[in-house]
Amino acid sequence: MILISCPATKSFAGGFDETFQKDIQKYIQEEPILKGALTGISIRSARNGEVLFEYNGDVRMRPASNLKLLTTAVSLSIFGEDYRFKTEVRIKGEKSGTFLDGNLYLKGYGDPTLLKENLSQLAKDVRKSGITNIEGDLIADDSWFDDIRLSKDLVWSDESAYYGAQISALTVSPDDDYDTGTVLVTISSGNRVGEPAKIQVSNKTKNLKIINQVVTVSPDSEKELFIGREHGTNTIIIKGLLPLGVTAEKEWVAIWEPTQYVLELFREELVKQGINISGTSKIGKVPKDSNILTNHFSAPLSEILLPFLKLSNNGHGEMLVKQLGRVKKGEGSWEKGIEVMYEQLPKLGVDVKSLMIRDGSGISHVNLIPANELSSLLFHIQQEKWFPVFLESLPVAGYKEKMIGGTLRDRMGTLNIKAKTGTLTTVSSLCGYLKTEQGETVIFSILLNNLLDEEKGKQIEDEIVEIVSQHVNGSR
Incomplete structure (x- = not known):
């Protein structure tokens, strides 16, 4: 059953005219690409939260990467925009001159932006401490998170793809796009x-x-x-x-087994610094009575969210969920992190009884959320002190600079839009903010499911947003 609602009253100057419902309904029903597909639309006033139009707005649908909007909002509300992740180097044993009679440890705390150059600096710090000979082992500790590497619904064919990378509390990225692992x-x-x-x-x-x-x-x-x-x-x-x-x-x-890979990289960096390690390299745990030698801190969460949302980085979404579980529940797992999301989202205007959340990135085809709940989230978080950071992290339509335009850099360049894209096989989505010529803002959520060609769904989203823009700006 298709549910359509369009209030007759206008919520702001230059709002929807009387032909809007007929125009958008006609478009949805006559567009060949949408034949046999499922369409969910929610359009809401950013000023007062009034739903201006909905089409299957309460029907649960697969959001793809629009789920990252929920992960981001909860992470900002729990951690704050200044939150930083750390990576530690610790020692256990007797230090005498240039010798360490004991083990050297590298412990990860879920930094999704760790680079090889950071490992290089940590190795330099070890050398600066005077240690050139380690009469023991090099041990990597990733126990901050559990040892489940892949989310439960990730399909086997995605395990070598960058968007399906394994998740560890100790992992490294190849460049500043930060596709960790x-x-x-x-x-x-x-x-x-x-x-x-x-x-x-x-x-x-x-x-x-x-x-x-x-x-x-x-x-x-x-x-x-x-x-x-x-x-x-x-x-x-x-x-x-x-x-x-x-x-x-x-x-x-x-890569396969990111912790082991980081361990190999770090040992190579230590050797480059002239540090000899007599023992083996292995994965283990840092003893409680170890001593910290040096550490690295990530950029603040406000900066990490740029590659996460603008480039739709799946690994960051899963690491943020596990971080939520570890910090709030004492367990760095998907299960505990998702529990935190369910607990926090009602405070951000979302009816969690209508959701199914299975991960932090949206890669699962089991995730479900109605368009009205996404638009409700985008309305309510405008009151949060961290909202400017959230808004700044969204892709900007038509802006060619990658870390500004993100996944919208080649789309809708004539419109003033900040929005999150989403793509899965058979799924396309777009949710965000449209600023009108009158200076008001409209919130929109578009979820397209059961498409035979999800890439063509991008064209559909753009055309729907164009229809909305034309009506709210009074050009029809």
């Missing part, structure tokens, strides 16, 4: 037809292997590339054909 693979053509392609990998360790089966072909040939990772290993297989002289291809590949 991945490596960046760059593939360039050879110098001549028939030669193998050239492969470069960021942060390569001795246990990360590349099988290069890419052949350089003539410039007029079609490009065919497959990039994957063998299950249970860090062996990356690259197959296919790459035309001579084409622009290099880049792909982020999720």
